[in-house]
Amino acid sequence: xxxxxxxxxxxxxxxxxxxxxxLRAGETYAIDTxxxxxxxxxxxxxxxxxxxxxxxxxxxLGTYYLMANQRGGGKHxxxxxxxxxxxxxxxxxxxxxxxxxxxxxxxxxxxxMQFNHVVSTNTRAVAxxxxxxxxxxxxxxxxxxxxxxxxxxxYVMFKTL
Amino acid sequence: xxxxxxxxxxxxxxxxxxxxxxLRAGETYAIDTxxxxxxxxxxxxxxxxxxxxxxxxxxxLGTYYLMANQRGGGKHxxxxxxxxxxxxxxxxxxxxxxxxxxxxxxxxxxxxMQFNHVVSTNTRAVAxxxxxxxxxxxxxxxxxxxxxxxxxxxYVMFKTL
Numbered sequence: 526x527x528x529x530x531x532x533x534x535x536x537x538x539x540x541x542x543x544x545x546x547x548l549r550a551g552e553t554y555a556i557d558t559x560x561x562x563x564x565x566x567x568x569x570x571x572x573x574x575x576x577x578x579x580x581x582x583x584x585x586l587g588t589y590y591l592m593a594n595q596r597g598g599g600k601h602x603x604x605x606x607x608x609x610x611x612x613x614x615x616x617x618x619x620x621x622x623x624x625x626x627x628x629x630x631x632x633x634x635x636x637x638m639q640f641n642h643v644v645s646t647n648t649r650a651v652a653x654x655x656x657x658x659x660x661x662x663x664x665x666x667x668x669x670x671x672x673x674x675x676x677x678x679x680y681v682m683f684k685t686l
Numbered sequence: 687x688x689x690x691x692x693x694x695x696x697x698x699x700x701x702x703x704x705x706x707x708x709l710r711a712g713e714t715y716a717i718d719t720x721x722x723x724x725x726x727x728x729x730x731x732x733x734x735x736x737x738x739x740x741x742x743x744x745x746x747l748g749t750y751y752l753m754a755n756q757r758g759g760g761k762h763x764x765x766x767x768x769x770x771x772x773x774x775x776x777x778x779x780x781x782x783x784x785x786x787x788x789x790x791x792x793x794x795x796x797x798x799m800q801f802n803h804v805v806s807t808n809t810r811a812v813a814x815x816x817x818x819x820x821x822x823x824x825x826x827x828x829x830x831x832x833x834x835x836x837x838x839x840x841y842v843m844f845k846t847l
Contacts, residue, residue: 554758555759557761595803596716597712597718597719598712598716598830598832600716600831601831601837636837637827637828639829662826663842664824665800665823665824665842666823666846667798668756668798668800668844670759670760670762676762679760681824681826681842683826683827683829685828
């Protein structure tokens with residue numbers, strides 16, 4: 526039974542083991558690839574982030590953060606980042622976390638959700654977000670330097686909640 | 687004679703007098719409108735920002751910041767914000783600062799410049815950036831709550847340098 530719940534301090538090691546390889550691969554998140562474990566956790570747990578985990582009877586299989594994408598006049602739009610453990614790929618966990626995050630966002634008064642930088646080569650993510658109602662509202666030409674593919678486009682994706 | 691140069695500590699009061707009214711009006715920047723003077727300066731001078739001023743024989747008429755828009759794979763795209771003193775409007779200062787910032791950005795190795803959140807009601811800015819070669823590459827529906835007009839679209843604007 527997998528439940529999605531707010532992260533607690535005891536989840537930090539498990540979260541690190543999921544997110545560190547993804548960030549260090551540098552293929553999907555616009556974050557430095559040479560961060561220390563501590564810097565990675567500081568990033569994921571930055572004060573603006575509300576962090577959640579997908580907990581399968583005590584085993585953490587995925588995590589996401591939710592934050593306001595902008596401040597002031599832009600603070601009604603949420604932003605999220607999701608990561609799934611390699612062993613849990615293909616089980617619908619990213620979808621479950623995205624749907625969960627939309628519910629949390631609505632509860633917190635957000636009116637929309639925006640992903641600022643979906644790397645175009647991350648086709649599985651793009652297709653999933655589209656299936657969940659997000660639209661590509663912008664294309665950023667060659668805005669991401671992929672370690673394998675070089676400069677590739679990124680998408681801005683948006684969904685009104 | 688107006689020159690554009692890096693800001694120094696002595697410019698802080700003049701910069702504050704230009705940017706505080708704009709931020710507190712809340713019509714163009716997605717920043718909280720209730721920031722203290724200190725918080726406003728902390729925002730404009732955040733460590734990631736390189737700050738410049740337009741200096742007319744000792745009088746500061748405008749200011750802008752330059753930063754990397756993203757980290758890691760996105761760090762070759764610059765981001766800027768510009769403000770012009772009310773008394774200096776209409777003199778081409780925003781254009782001069784934008785052109786200056788593109789030169790600085792190129793010198794620093796940036797390959798492109800992106801504005802993440804140009805409020806659609808800020809028609810003068812939109813037209814100016816377009817004239818300077820920026821394209822609207824995305825429209826964020828109702829992503830900005832304007833204090834007068836309510837929820838309005840914002841644009842993502844982009845230029846390859």
